[in-house]
Amino acid sequence: MIMSIETDIKQKKFRSPYQRLALNLVYTTNWLEYKQLEIFKDYDITSQQYNVLRILRGQKSVPIKVSEITERMLDKNSNTSRLVDKLLAKNLAERKSCPNDRRAVDVVITKEGLELLEKLDPFVEEWENRFNIISPEDAERISALLDKLRESDNQ
Amino acid sequence: MIMSIETDIKQKKFRSPYQRLALNLVYTTNWLEYKQLEIFKDYDITSQQYNVLRILRGQKSVPIKVSEITERMLDKNSNTSRLVDKLLAKNLAERKSCPNDRRAVDVVITKEGLELLEKLDPFVEEWENRFNIISPEDAERISALLDKLRESDNQ
DNA sequence: ATACATTTAATGTATAAACATCTATTTATT
DNA sequence: AATAAATAGATGTTTATACATTAAATGTAT
Numbered sequence: 001m002i003m004s005i006e007t008d009i010k011q012k013k014f015r016s017p018y019q020r021l022a023l024n025l026v027y028t029t030n031w032l033e034y035k036q037l038e039i040f041k042d043y044d045i046t047s048q049q050y051n052v053l054r055i056l057r058g059q060k061s062v063p064i065k066v067s068e069i070t071e072r073m074l075d076k077n078s079n080t081s082r083l084v085d086k087l088l089a090k091n092l093a094e095r096k097s098c099p100n101d102r103r104a105v106d107v108v109i110t111k112e113g114l115e116l117l118e119k120l121d122p123f124v125e126e127w128e129n130r131f132n133i134i135s136p137e138d139a140e141r142i143s144a145l146l147d148k149l150r151e152s153d154n155q
Numbered sequence: 156m157i158m159s160i161e162t163d164i165k166q167k168k169f170r171s172p173y174q175r176l177a178l179n180l181v182y183t184t185n186w187l188e189y190k191q192l193e194i195f196k197d198y199d200i201t202s203q204q205y206n207v208l209r210i211l212r213g214q215k216s217v218p219i220k221v222s223e224i225t226e227r228m229l230d231k232n233s234n235t236s237r238l239v240d241k242l243l244a245k246n247l248a249e250r251k252s253c254p255n256d257r258r259a260v261d262v263v264i265t266k267e268g269l270e271l272l273e274k275l276d277p278f279v280e281e282w283e284n285r286f287n288i289i290s291p292e293d294a295e296r297i298s299a300l301l302d303k304l305r306e307s308d309n310q
Numbered sequence: 311a312t313a314c315a316t317t318t319a320a321t322g323t324a325t326a327a328a329c330a331t332c333t334a335t336t337t338a339t340t
Numbered sequence: 341a342a343t344a345a346a347t348a349g350a351t352g353t354t355t356a357t358a359c360a361t362t363a364a365a366t367g368t369a370t
Binding site: 003004005008009010011016017018019020021022023024025026027028029030031032033034058071072073074075076077128129130131132133134136138139140142143145146147148149150151152 | 183189300
């Protein structure tokens with residue numbers, strides 16, 4: 001039995017399909033992030049820290065600057081410097097001084113960081129499998145529409 | 156020129172259309188919420204506080220209990236008690252004792268609260284107009300898919 | 311009626327987010 | 341070369357969030 005956004009936030013009707021979609025996007029994404037949080041909290045990291053770790057793993061041990069991490073973050077407003085601090089304290093990442101620019105700081109993932117991600121992988125995959133009820137074509141179409149939605153910013 | 160999620164988070168490729176959609180949902184919703192924040196900060200309220208005010212206005216001066224507000228919130232984890240505190244401090248809402256259940260607290264929006272919402276209405280409408288680039292049918296279809304996505308929780 | 315459990319909202323506390331400011335280094339200008 | 345501007349990242353501070361606990365009122369079972 002499908003619980004529509006109407007029943008979930010107990011709002012009987014919406015002004016338009018657009019208002020319905022707007023609220024549904026915020027509500028569903030909150031819900032998705034909460035589900036992620038439930039996975040991560042057993043391993044004592046936050047979604048933001050996980051996001052940084054994923055970016056570091058994607059680098060395959062090629063160092064990446066703090067500013068470049070920020071550019072790749074899903075939440076551009078997050079304080080990457082402090083996030084890296086947290087990862088450092090847990091031995092999940094390492095700071096290296098950047099020889100060609102002494103302002104910059106290079107970051108790499110540690111063995112412990114990689115191991116943590118490997119432990120998390122099956123849970124995150126399971127989380128992602130929720131999306132399988134959507135056809136791949138629909139998934140691509142929605143992605144394209146979301147891209148288009150953000151387009152209104154760059155002109 | 157459309158900036159795809161690939162360029163926005165500088166990730167060249169995704170494991171599947173589902174991973175792409177998952178990241179796009181989080182990224183786009185963050186972006187949408189940030190745009191909202193920019194509206195609200197000029198009027199010194201947060202998205203959460205705005206959400207409560209909208210719920211209160213929807214009641215049309217019929218008192219609503221704190222627990223009922225929580226049920227209608229987009230973010231169910233928010234501390235409604237403290238949010239109402241903030242609205243109270245700014246004279247945007249009022250607390251009333253609930254005669255038939257002395258544990259409960261009834262909340263109503265004030266004249267000042269209604270006036271603030273009226274001032275915000277055109278900006279929020281403008282924010283919502285971003286969605287007009289999507290056809291109403293597509294908007295409804297995406298909403299239905301998001302509903303379906305959350306379905307996996309209740310069985 | 312009493313004891314126990316549940317509900318409702320408030321509060322305490324630790325952590326994180328938002329935003330501005332600061333320091334060191336690099337780049338650009340004159 | 342000397343000065344000004346820009347950039348990278350760290351830090352300070354205020355506010356919000358997450359989560360647990362508390363206090364009072366109500367519901368339920370014996």
